[in-house]
Amino acid sequence: MSTATINEKEVTSSSNVIEQMSLFNHEQIVFCNDNNVGLKAIIGIHNTVLGPALGGTRMWNYANEQEALTDVLRLSRGMTYKSAVAGINLGGGKAVIIGDPKKIKTEALLRSFGKFIDSLGGKYITAEDVSMNSRDMEIIHMETDYVTGLPESMGGSGDPSPVTAMGVWMGMKASAKKVYGNDSLKGKKVIVQGLGNVGKHLIEYLAKEGVELFVFDIDEEKLKAISKQYKAKVLSKDDLYSVDADIYAPCALGATVNTQTLEQLKVKIICGSANNQLENEEIHGRMVEEKGILYAPDFVVNAGGIINVYYELEGYNRERALAHAERIYDTTTKIFEIAEREKIPTYLAANRLAEERINAIAKINARL
Numbered sequence: 001m002s003t004a005t006i007n008e009k010e011v012t013s014s015s016n017v018i019e020q021m022s023l024f025n026h027e028q029i030v031f032c033n034d035n036n037v038g039l040k041a042i043i044g045i046h047n048t049v050l051g052p053a054l055g056g057t058r059m060w061n062y063a064n065e066q067e068a069l070t071d072v073l074r075l076s077r078g079m080t081y082k083s084a085v086a087g088i089n090l091g092g093g094k095a096v097i098i099g100d101p102k103k104i105k106t107e108a109l110l111r112s113f114g115k116f117i118d119s120l121g122g123k124y125i126t127a128e129d130v131s132m133n134s135r136d137m138e139i140i141h142m143e144t145d146y147v148t149g150l151p152e153s154m155g156g157s158g159d160p161s162p163v164t165a166m167g168v169w170m171g172m173k174a175s176a177k178k179v180y181g182n183d184s185l186k187g188k189k190v191i192v193q194g195l196g197n198v199g200k201h202l203i204e205y206l207a208k209e210g211v212e213l214f215v216f217d218i219d220e221e222k223l224k225a226i227s228k229q230y231k232a233k234v235l236s237k238d239d240l241y242s243v244d245a246d247i248y249a250p251c252a253l254g255a256t257v258n259t260q261t262l263e264q265l266k267v268k269i270i271c272g273s274a275n276n277q278l279e280n281e282e283i284h285g286r287m288v289e290e291k292g293i294l295y296a297p298d299f300v301v302n303a304g305g306i307i308n309v310y311y312e313l314e315g316y317n318r319e320r321a322l323a324h325a326e327r328i329y330d331t332t333t334k335i336f337e338i339a340e341r342e343k344i345p346t347y348l349a350a351n352r353l354a355e356e357r358i359n360a361i362a363k364i365n366a367r368l
């Protein structure tokens with residue numbers, strides 16, 4: 001396993017697919033085509049040392065095939081790290097269906113895709129991602145059992161957001177312990193950006209703990225309702241980053257931790273659910289350190305979603321999923337210890353923890 005980040009230029013400079021796979025040791029890439037239904041998809045299996053490769057299917061109107069391949073290589077590798085750090089027995093995979101969902105998504109296309117998943121015999125298990133919902137998972141399920149994210153009425157795990165929020169809350173408490181010597185968030189000023197499914201559950205946990213809440217969302221109705229319910233102070237997009245606060249919780253979009261926002265942020269901790277928070281891992285991962293901000297790596301603290309679907313494979317039980325998400329406190333603490341001991345940024349420490357687990361389990365597998 002290599003800790004380097006995928007460099008898009010490096011990947012696209014090669015037109016050779018196996019060469020692109022070998023850069024980060026992807027195990028298998030499956031190209032799926034069905035002219036009858038207009039299906040063009042790629043399934044990426046990065047690593048199955050810990051278990052079957054699980055990751056969502058994204059439907060997107062990619063400009064070209066290379067863009068879709070780059071995305072599937074990058075995202076499937078990310079899933080390997082996320083599951084490894086979360087301590088679950090899953091490998092990393094991801095799938096992309098190429099095309100505009102409004103134009104191409106049909107029952108026949110989804111079922112055809114389901115047949116391709118089934119042909120892999122469980123090596124890849126799918127879930128929801130961008131432009132896919134639980135109804136789509138139900139349709140794929142008509143052709144294969146290797147699907148998660150089914151509705152609760154079908155024995156699935158339903159909405160993962162409460163479990164994700166629990167994990168973020170745990171990561172935040174572990175961060176507070178590291179910075180303030182005490183994991184209580186009482187009286188801390190926390191900025192929550194994005195009051196969607198995860199944000200609203202996170203706010204519930206934080207409010208119960210006596211946090212002073214600062215909130216922002218582009219959806220004014222949500223903003224009004226949440227600020228009223230929790231007596232939270234409403235921020236505008238202009239004072240969102242510069243307000244005097246202790247913790248910033250990005251729960252909307254990625255890349256909000258960048259050079260411009262870091263110039264404004266006064267917080268001591270960044271910990272939220274959004275994926276890919278650092279605009280550039282290497283540059284901004286170091287910049288947060290230089291500014292004296294503790295960054296709780298996003299893929300560590302937002303692993304509640306993958307933990308939730310993992311328990312769906314075992315016969316779903318929300319209590320078990322929540323109990324596992326609580327352990328994100330210990331994992332986050334361990335990552336801060338590695339970062340301090342090895343004098344590396346926290347995002348790299350998280351990658352290292354993932355690689356250590358995969359390499360250790362690979363040794364056991366080799367013995368069998």
Ligand code: NAD
Pocket residue numbers: 160161164193194195196197198199216217218219222251252253254273274275302303304305
């Ligand atoms: P969501 O769509 O329910 O909520 C996102 C919220 O962000 C919406 O209320 C939206 O209005 C708001 N928003 C969009 N652009 C914004 C902006 N520029 N500024 C402020 N607010 C903005 O999504 P979610 O399920 O709550 O997920 C939030 C984030 O966490 C996403 O990045 C998602 O990928 C990530 N995540 C979610 C889960 C999960 O279990 N739902 C798991 C892992 C990661």
